Amino acid sequence: MFSFKRTIYPLILPVLLIVISAVTLWNWPSLINKAKNISEIKAFMVILPLMPYIIFSAVVLMGWRYNNAGLILTCLTLALAYFLFSHYGSLALQQKSAGLSILEAGAFLLPVNLAIFSMMAKRRIFTTFFVVCLLLLGLQIVAVFLLCRWPNSAHSPLWTGIHNIFPQMADTLSQVSTRLGSWFHESGPAALNHISLPALFAFSGTLLFLLIRFLFTHDAIQAGFAGILVASFLGISDLQTFPAAIIYFSAAGLILIITTIESSYFMAYVDELTGLQGRRSMNETLINLGHKYAIAMIDVDHFKKFNDTYGHKTGDQVLKMIAGQLDKITGSAKTFRYGGEEFAAIFPGKSAEEAWRHLEKYRQDIATTPFIVRSKQRRKGNSKSRGKLKAFGQKQARVTVSIGVAAPDKKLTTPEKVLKSADKILYKAKKSGRNRVMV
Structure with missing residues (x-):
């Protein structure tokens, strides 16, 4: 890309x-x-x-x-x-x-x-x-x-x-x-x-x-x-x-x-795999936030199972696809790879409800974007056999994300507390069925 x-x-x-x-x-x-x-x-x-x-x-x-x-x-x-x-x-x-x-x-x-x-x-x-x-x-x-x-x-x-x-x-x-x-x-x-x-x-x-x-x-x-x-x-x-x-x-x-x-x-x-800003950059961004902002934590659904089924190389391709879409997210968000299959987005000057609209569009884009998994048989075949195996050499997998969003209030007075709250809301979204944005 x-x-x-x-x-x-x-x-x-x-x-x-x-x-x-x-x-x-x-x-x-x-x-x-x-x-x-x-x-x-x-x-x-x-x-x-x-x-x-x-x-x-x-x-x-x-x-x-x-x-x-x-x-x-x-x-x-x-x-x-x-x-x-x-x-x-x-x-x-x-x-x-x-x-x-x-x-x-x-x-x-x-x-x-x-x-x-x-x-x-x-x-x-x-x-x-x-x-x-x-x-x-x-x-x-x-x-x-x-x-x-x-x-x-x-x-x-x-x-x-x-x-x-x-x-x-x-x-x-x-x-x-x-x-x-x-x-x-x-x-x-x-x-x-x-x-x-x-x-x-x-x-x-x-x-x-x-x-x-x-x-x-x-x-x-x-x-x-x-x-x-x-x-x-x-x-x-x-x-x-x-x-x-x-x-x-x-x-x-x-x-x-x-x-x-x-x-x-x-x-x-910068994270080498995805090209997004890394954890250190995110920590510095948190220090310099104003009074109004929203933080979203994003996690790839069933990523471990996906890795076990298709392999780590395919898993890396999923992370690149997720990061590529996240880098295009609207709302003037600053995006980061938090670690593993977790990502983060910070929306300066926006409330949690305002950030939700941009995150919901992002979630829908991920859910409707087809992810093609090439089989090992297709990768190993020669140029002639690849044409014959075209119908059987690739599989379409569904990739979704769960997102938790939080913003500062009377209890959440620091960016660190807002981040922890967004992380808790993220796991509520995963327990509620995944593939959703919760505030």
Whole structure:
């Protein structure tokens, strides 16, 4: 089911930060001209190239605090990429060689590493897996150093020493670098002639991979990684303009911070199965209620029996259907998953009788909505047999809910008391035959 909140909203902030970065870069000359006589701005310009490192350091601290290996590894990757392209990019552009260049290797490895580390958002630090990833990242640095033609590296004392001590290894590295260079020298469009065609394919494939993962998981972290990928690509696309890499890599770090906080909020306040607000969010809502409100407790009838008959996966589908209908309830209600098969709805500014009308419509919608249960035989059949089993491969089940509603009065003076009263009324509704709303 398409949900604007879970599909579009996580993409808004990454896109907004990238747009702000592009606008800032576009207006950079005029901004500098207006502020060139201000001493504070001049001091800021001195530390400006360090801005991405400051942001990445903050994210590393977050990763340490959250015990999140993916955050730390992603920041290390972005920091290395920013270092390579900001310090060696212009020199590498001027000094072409037959071998693999630092720009070509960095542009290819950046999206590949981001794709890998995007799948490590829930991995912990101080684990064998984390250490292995650190070692692989270190091996990439060594490989780039050995295989790439760094500016003036052929005449450096280090390379001269390697060639004198290990001449065969030096010749082998030179041959491998030349072969890789012949592959990576296939450049993309003229505007991106310093980015190889394999690197463009790597960026495109990684972006497609991240967007598909996001559509399936609705995880803000995956949306953030897509934004990071786009921002870093823009950062390495324009090496001639001074602040481009600084601005876009800073944006990438900010995207990672914001989406990490957003993902943490989602885990703490939103129920993962149904997408409704969870118990903690409901408790905070109860604290901030006014004098007039109504609270409804909702329970799925015979849910345990339904689970035992059709299985827990089908039971989860029932809960999703109940939550989906509850999210559309009228009356400006705030809806929550209370726990298990219980849900709650809070109607600010409404009496119990006013809330009853909206809840009764919701109850009728649930009772009249057909719920199709697919049989195990249909799920296991092949594409040909599914057509034959269509009439027998699915069953229609009836799902109903019981609802109890309460509002504050002389005895029920606090939201906690109103909630307990609504819960008691709910069980009266269940004992009275279920599939009803009682006040």
